[in-house]
Amino acid sequence: SQRTLVLLKPDAVRRGLVGEIIGRIESKAGWTLAAMELRTLDRATLEQHYAEHEGRPFYEPLMEFMASGPSVALVVEGERVIEGIRALAGPTDPIAAAPGSVRGDFGTIVRENLIHASDSEESAQREMKIFFPDFA
Numbered sequence: 001s002q003r004t005l006v007l008l009k010p011d012a013v014r015r016g017l018v019g020e021i022i023g024r025i026e027s028k029a030g031w032t033l034a035a036m037e038l039r040t041l042d043r044a045t046l047e048q049h050y051a052e053h054e055g056r057p058f059y060e061p062l063m064e065f066m067a068s069g070p071s072v073a074l075v076v077e078g079e080r081v082i083e084g085i086r087a088l089a090g091p092t093d094p095i096a097a098a099p100g101s102v103r104g105d106f107g108t109i110v111r112e113n114l115i116h117a118s119d120s121e122e123s124a125q126r127e128m129k130i131f132f133p134d135f136a
């Protein structure tokens with residue numbers, strides 16, 4: 001099975017959607033929570049996490065939003081969980097996301113799209129080390 005890094009972004013925490021989203025993840029057969037923490041992400045952590053986007057026009061507003069309040073960081077373990085949580089989240093733009101997905105059900109704004117999930121095995125390994133250095 002696989003492990004992936006999930007963030008419930010500050011909008012999800014502010015809007016009280018943590019239980020709803022974790023509930024959807026836990027409901028999937030065989031998927032389990034392997035680590036979880038609520039914390040306001042600092043600049044250094046966010047720079048590491050979003051290094052691939054540095055210099056893009058949305059980078060600074062994204063960093064500011066991501067530091068605007070606590071997020072929930074999770075490691076989820078299970079069958080095809082990397083692809084699976086990307087599907088459960090829906091595409092980046094919540095308006096393009098189908099109803100039934102987290103972004104499709106709860107989002108309207110591209111930046112405030114509720115959830116992050118690692119997009120590959122390599123990203124998952126890299127991101128788990130950023131948020132849970134003592135884990136895995």
Ligand code: GTP
Nearest residue numbers: 053058062091092110111112113115116117118119
């Ligand atoms: P993550 O799971 O958070 O990585 O989202 P993603 O993989 O669907 O998107 P991507 O990695 O391309 O971008 C990271 C985050 O930056 C997105 O989730 C959005 O919050 C934000 N973002 C990406 N593209 C845009 C954009 O064109 N405009 C704005 N405002 N924000 C963007």
Ligand code: MG
Nearest residue numbers: 116117118119
């Ligand atoms: Mg991404």
